[in-house]
Amino acid sequence: MTGFHSDLMMLLGGIGTILVIASAIGYVLQRRLSPDGSNSVIENLNARIQAWWVMVIFMGIAFLGGRTGVMLLFAFCSFAALREFATLTNTRRADHWALASAFFVVLPIQYGLIWIDWYGLYSIFIPVYAFLLMPIVAALRGDTENYLDRVAETQWALMICVFCASHVPALLSLDIPGYEGRNVLLIAFLIVVVQSSDVLQYVWGKLYGRRKIAPELSPSKTLEGFVGGILSAMLVGAALWWITPFSFFQAALLSLVIALMGFFGGLVMSAIKRDRGIKDWGHLIAGHGGFIDRLDSVVFSAPIFFHLVRYWWVP
Amino acid sequence: MSLLARLVGTAIVLFARFITAVRGIWLGVEPTAKQRIYFANHASHGDFILIWTVLPFRLRRTARPVAGADYWLKSTLKRFIGRNVFNAVLIDRDRETRTGDPIETMAEALDGGASLILFPEGTRNETAEPLLPFKAGLYHLAKARPAVEMVPVWIENLNRVMPKGELVPIPLICTVTFGGPLRVAVEESKADFIARAESALLSLSPDTEGSRK
16 A cells, blocks of 8 residues: 555654654753763663664664564564563573473464464464473473472463564454555554553653552552553554554544553563562663563553454454 | 684674673773783583673684683584684693693783683582682682783573583573682782682672672
């Protein structure tokens, strides 16, 4: 469709404009409040904005690369996220083959199934086949110490990092009448809503945050940030209805669901970080932490968004 | 260095980054092109590669691992990687049959301008202990070239990536931490220096009580 490329370029152009404005604000704030690099909030803000440039450029290239680009990008994100998650598990020598197969067998098969569009198998492959097979592999090694913990950790790692994350590229396989050839924009919609919800929660929280919403899990999250972030992300999503198959109000409602799932995804992943006594999942994305720190909200919203769209929009 | 050796070296570094996303933490020294003896814990065949990967390119070219000749001269491939890619300082570990003095070989490499990477435990640690007792070589080398600073390097997690006897590495995040430099004091005894070096290295481990984390 001819409209696809112009819509994608318009969206990327819009995001680029926002980043230019954000960089300008970051520059002014740094000149005024942190000329010697001493204000850690400002320094972190600028590190985050810079990392956003890199992430948006990668995303943009992947989107322009179409199906292949998106598949490769998310397969790599799954790999990097699984690597971070596995680092924190209590796995032992006896889990070696189970873990190796998670990385080098289960992950490629899951993305391969999505590539060939086999919905009946990719939607159950991990929860049925991988979840039964991996404990068997681990049990065959005969080490029973913390067996249940180890199996549960490995399964949860696959669920979050591979199964959930792979539902983002799976959006490409939905056949929505009148929306043929534009599915990449559905992914763009999901990512923009989730990430703008994260950013806006951060901004609202920094500006007006007073009451902590989950002090045990995430001390930086506030009620004001939550309400402001979710509502403004809803507006962002509604304003993007023209790139989706949804009406204005449908886009707003779906954005609400996406933003809420994203928020709770962030909370769940924070709970795991607190449990393991770490602040970030990794260090690969400057200012943000690891891949999971950036993906936590996406992985929780992607499967729900996928199934809602599939149920109501795919005949 | 030949072009092929360079390509193989780059491929090894890329592979190490892909599997471990390794990050160098320069706690006690800066990554400057100063001549040094890096001494590290040894739990995996990949230990040297990980240190090599986090060194900036300039430092990497002059850093030579000290390794057992018996292992690295075994096959043509190992010989190529050991000699041409890593430019290893090969020493004969067998006291009975060896002709040269390993300390002299290492000192000569230092005199040639190289930095050394060595594993003073002498062999891979496969026990539950964080560190095996150091061999005396570290002390003798320090005495032989007292001007060169010795930097402790803690490698974290690589033993989980590829435990002994496994063929396939599991991707896990690793870190390599560089501590503050040590020099042997004029009057310091062998036992005192070795104890000091061991505790300097151990203090970089995240599992040590009261260490950096």
